[in-house]
Amino acid sequence: MxxxxxxxxxxxxxxxxxxxxxxxxxxxxxxxxxxxxxxxxxxxxxxxxxxxxxxxxxxxxxxxxxxxxxxxxxxxxxxxxxxxxxxxxxxxxxxxxxxxxxxxxxxxxxxxxxxxxxxxxxxxxxxxxxxxxxxxxxxxxxxxxxxxxxxxxxxxxxxxxxxxIDYAPVGFELLGETFTLLQLLEVHEAVLGRKLNKDSFRRRLLASGLLQETGDHEGEVAHRPAALYRFLRSNTNPARLA
Amino acid sequence: MxxxxxxxxxxxxxxxxxxxxxxxxxxxxxxxxxxxxxxxxxxxxxxxxxxxxxxxxxxxxxxxxxxxxxxxxxxxxxxxxxxxxxxxxxxxxxxxxxxxxxxxxxxxxxxxxxxxxxxxxxxxxxxxxxxxxxxxxxxxxxxxxxxxxxxxxxxxxxxxxxxxIDYAPVGFELLGETFTLLQLLEVHEAVLGRKLNKDSFRRRLLASGLLQETGDHEGEVAHRPAALYRFLRSNTNPARLA
DNA sequence: GAAATAGTGTCTTTAAGACAGTATGTG
DNA sequence: CACATACTGTCTTAAAGACACTATTTC
The missing domain is CATH 3.90.79.10 (Nucleoside Triphosphate Pyrophosphohydrolase)
Structure with a gap:
């Protein structure tokens, strides 16, 4: 032994x-x-x-x-x-x-x-x-x-x-400080392993109260730039550990 | 080391x-x-x-x-x-x-x-x-x-x-072998701490495929007896430990 | 102006809630 | 028959999906 x-x-x-x-x-x-x-x-x-x-x-x-x-x-x-x-x-x-x-x-x-x-x-x-x-x-x-x-x-x-991910704000943890709705959608699709409906995703997230519009828009894209959002961390959301 | x-x-x-x-x-x-x-x-x-x-x-x-x-x-x-x-x-x-x-x-x-x-x-x-x-x-x-x-x-x-309890069959574990829909509703209400809608609960559970009708009905009640159901334990449902 | 995605408005579909009305047992 | 709850059918409401249409940027 x-x-x-x-x-x-x-x-x-x-x-x-x-x-x-x-x-x-x-x-x-x-x-x-x-x-x-x-x-x-x-x-x-x-x-x-x-x-x-x-x-x-x-x-x-x-x-x-x-x-x-x-x-x-x-x-x-x-x-x-x-x-x-x-x-x-x-x-x-x-x-x-x-x-x-x-x-x-x-x-x-x-x-x-x-x-x-x-x-x-x-x-x-x-x-x-x-x-x-x-x-x-x-x-x-x-x-x-x-x-x-x-x-x-x-x-x-x-x-x-x-x-x-459908009911808790965990998707934000994989994104940077600001992000577009499409980026957040792609996080959800990667986690769930399937395509999601863009329209209802937009409606649901905008209505959720979890997002704060920054006023800025993305750049460097060859199309209409999307609005950038920030995750609105409420006091009931999970915290980070140092 | x-x-x-x-x-x-x-x-x-x-x-x-x-x-x-x-x-x-x-x-x-x-x-x-x-x-x-x-x-x-x-x-x-x-x-x-x-x-x-x-x-x-x-x-x-x-x-x-x-x-x-x-x-x-x-x-x-x-x-x-x-x-x-x-x-x-x-x-x-x-x-x-x-x-x-x-x-x-x-x-x-x-x-x-x-x-x-x-x-x-x-x-x-x-x-x-x-x-x-x-x-x-x-x-x-x-x-x-x-x-x-x-x-x-x-x-x-x-x-x-x-x-x-809303998406997993745990309520059955608190009931006996057979039970009525009202008994199952009362389990859900006790767990959630609030009243639930009877109609949609019935629809949802009957459509869930989790219930098997026994053919029997409850007795000893001073009104129309309810049908007794059994929990249909599928192979993906959790097992018991001896 | 072409290309590409952002964003808006509206119709359809689906599930939950509300509720009226019928069914079936006991006393 | 009265009563109580079981069960059924239908209308309303809310949210998701579908989709047409407009907006705004780069090239």
Missing amino acids: EPVRQALDTFRHPHLTVDVALLTLRQGALHALLLRRREHPFAGTFTLPGGFVREHEPLATAAARVLAEKCDLHDVFLEQLFTFGAPDRDPRGHVVSVAYYALVPHERLHTAIGDDLDLLRLDVPWHDTSGGPIRALDALGTEQPLGFDHAEILGTTMQRLRGK | EPVRQALDTFRHPHLTVDVALLTLRQGALHALLLRRREHPFAGTFTLPGGFVREHEPLATAAARVLAEKCDLHDVFLEQLFTFGAPDRDPRGHVVSVAYYALVPHERLHTAIGDDLDLLRLDVPWHDTSGGPIRALDALGTEQPLGFDHAEILGTTMQRLRGK
């Missing part, structure tokens, strides 16, 4: 970690920020950034710390997703992981991408909110294997997002 | 428990199954049944075991709710709790109620899905204090139920 497994087995309780599924929108498709893993187990696969929860550390703080330490990312939208505790999810021993998902505009990620940190495109094989593991594809469209149960965690993230 | 050893040697880690918010419907109102606590801390308060997660034990199994050991309840609807990890939620140390909620018809609880096990009526002070702690009232309508963050856990349970 290898020494690591031996060390874990001497303790009677499961260990507690956090994993963070950070999603962003690139070229109209959702991508996840993943780490290329060098060590046993699952060496060579991609995994979500994660780490142990310290004693006296709040769970959301642990998730934010993991993103800061492993990806140099600060002040992103974070929300608890689900806790994964299958006894065999880590071959070294029983590790229970509280999964969080994070959303961030693509512009904020440029510096973070490096050798062992990559954005993989998500391919969701189901078309409703049924759930199940999903696939991660590299720039060439080749499937890259995911370690542990992280394909399952990303699937649960998509399931949560699809169920939530 | 290997991360596992680092966590064990450098940092102490939080302990992991499960807590179960078991809800039932009695006299048209939602009640929670609570234990009267005798020990420090929170001696004299009511608390949710809970316990430590054993190594190599799945989380849902731990939740079902707690219900079996502390309440002699088996084979109930159980679903993971949220994981509570505030460092000060237990004054004895950092205890992270994976909360589950359970739903069970009132008839199945009669034997479970005893000296230290009681059903308290829930009083939800908010009228949408905004969330927050809720109150527990005894048979006389007197508020009974809840230990730890269990008022918060019950509040999150109500929030989840209210958000879910």
Whole structure:
């Protein structure tokens, strides 16, 4: 028996970690920020950034710390997703992981991408909110294997997002400070994996009270420029964690 | 250094428990199954049944075991709710709790109620899905204090139920094998805390494909007896845990 | 002016709410 | 038969989808 497994087995309780599924929108498709893993187990696969929860550390703080330490990312939208505790999810021993998902505009990620940190495109094989593991594809469209149960965690993230985007203001977290209605529509289409009706989307969002007109319009386009909106963050909307 | 050893040697880690918010419907109102606590801390308060997660034990199994050991309840609807990890939620140390909620018809609880096990009526002070702690009232309508963050856990349970009952078949879990449409309506009204429109409720449920007519009708009523329905459990519906 | 998307107005379709009226049991 | 609730049919209302039409920018 290898020494690591031996060390874990001497303790009677499961260990507690956090994993963070950070999603962003690139070229109209959702991508996840993943780490290329060098060590046993699952060496060579991609995994979500994660780490142990310290004693006296709040769970959301642990998730934010993991993103800061492993990806140099600060002040992103974070929300608890689900806790994964299958006894065999880590071959070294029983590790229970509280999964969080994070959303961030693509512009904020440029510096973070490096050798062992990559954005993989998500391919969701189901078309409703049924759930199940999903696939991660590299720039060439080749499937890259995911370690542990992280394909399952990303699937649960998509399931949560699809169920939530219609009535909760999460789409804004993937856009910059200001955006057009078409950009917001494209976020919703990327999350839901299907085309949406432009007319009713416009009506619904304008009537929702979530949008504030900036007065500005987009530029650099060969057509009538669209009005730019800002997300009106009310006191009941979720906050960011530093 | 290997991360596992680092966590064990450098940092102490939080302990992991499960807590179960078991809800039932009695006299048209939602009640929670609570234990009267005798020990420090929170001696004299009511608390949710809970316990430590054993190594190599799945989380849902731990939740079902707690219900079996502390309440002699088996084979109930159980679903993971949220994981509570505030460092000060237990004054004895950092205890992270994976909360589950359970739903069970009132008839199945009669034997479970005893000296230290009681059903308290829930009083939800908010009228949408905004969330927050809720109150527990005894048979006389007197508020009974809840230990730890269990008022918060019950509040999150109500929030989840209210958000879910409109599109997921959870109302059936609070009813017996067969039921009338009016009984199902009353379940929805108890969960949502408001009156619903009878006509559209009937239309919606009959069109949903979730109900199977038994052919029988209720008896013992001084008016035209209503048709009895059975919940049509499809393969995508949630299962029970033994 | 051509091209392209933004934005407006209106008709149709669909689901919920309202409500009148009929059906069927008990006492 | 009175009464109470079950159930049915239809009108109204609100929101989504469809689509025609106008507006405004770049090239």
